[in-house]
Amino acid sequence: xxxxxxxxxxxxxxxxxxxxxxxxxxxxxxxxxxxxxxxxxxxxxxxxxxxxxxxxxxxxxxxxxxxxxxxxxxxxxxxxxxxxxxxxxxxxxxxxxxxxxxxxxxxxxxxxxxxxxxxxxxxxxxxxxxxxxxxxxxxxxxxxxxxxxxxxxxxxxxxxxxxxxxxxxxxxxxxxxxxxxxxxxxxxxxxxxxxx
Numbered sequence: 741x742x743x744x745x746x747x748x749x750x751x752x753x754x755x756x757x758x759x760x761x762x763x764x765x766x767x768x769x770x771x772x773x774x775x776x777x778x779x780x781x782x783x784x785x786x787x788x789x790x791x792x793x794x795x796x797x798x799x800x801x802x803x804x805x806x807x808x809x810x811x812x813x814x815x816x817x818x819x820x821x822x823x824x825x826x827x828x829x830x831x832x833x834x835x836x837x838x839x840x841x842x843x844x845x846x847x848x849x850x851x852x853x854x855x856x857x858x859x860x861x862x863x864x865x866x867x868x869x870x871x872x873x874x875x876x877x878x879x880x881x882x883x884x885x886x887x888x889x890x891x892x893x894x895x896x897x898x899x900x901x902x903x904x905x906x907x908x909x910x911x912x913x914x915x916x917x918x919x920x921x922x923x924x925x926x927x928x929x930x931x932x933x934x935x936x
Contacts, residue, residue, distance in 0.1 A: 744806055744807050744810050745789075746788060746789045748810055749769055749810060749813075749841055750766060752837060752841060753766045753837070755837060757833075757834055758834045761834055761835075761881065762838075764838075764880060765837075765838045765842060768875075769845075772788065772848050783861050785849060786848050788848060789806055791804070791847065791851055804919070805844060807919070808916065808919055809840070809841060811915045812840055815914070815915065816836055816837070816840045816908055817833070817837065819907060819911065820904075831904055831907070832904050835883040835884050836907065838880075838887075839883075839884045839908055840908055840911075842884075843891050843908065843912065844867060844871070845888075846866070846868060846869070846874065847871075850870065868896075872888055883902065883904070886900075886905055887904055887908050890905045891909050892909070
């Protein structure tokens with residue numbers, strides 16, 4: 741995770757052209773504990789800079805959520821730019837970047853540091869539902885909320901309905917697979933990508 745810092749997240753957010761959305765995104769990244777949704781007040785937010793991305797699936801090390809978020813956002817930007825250049829389509833980069841940076845914000849409330857390491861809180865809601873509720877409470881645009889709500893993809897409760905949401909889901913899933921504890925060999929990587 742060398743070279744990945746919380747400030748790198750803020751720098752990516754600073755690239756959001758819409759001033760209101762940029763401020764909302766940065767504010768949420770910097771102050772997730774100042775929740776506006778009552779559901780969030782039940783649990784104490786853990787530190788984005790130190791929490792893993794999951795308890796048992798991907799990016800399990802300290803700072804794993806930061807690493808996963810940065811990688812996913814960077815991949816989204818690169819692929820979106822390639823799509824725009826190659827196919828002359830215009831993507832909503834502001835919504836894509838905002839959604840990528842805050843897609844797992846609910847995880848700050850569904851994980852806690854226990855005696856034996858990281859564990860799940862007693863939250864009855866999934867991190868996606870918590871994040872979606874918080875984004876609505878903070879007044880985020882529906883397009884950004886949709887990216888977060890649909891990031892589980894076609895099998896999730898809210899399938900992606902925009903190209904930005906679909907692109908984000910694919911990059912999020914790819915990075916989660918690449919960030920599993922065992923580093924994949926090239927043949928395994930090709931299989932994960934559906935190419936082998």
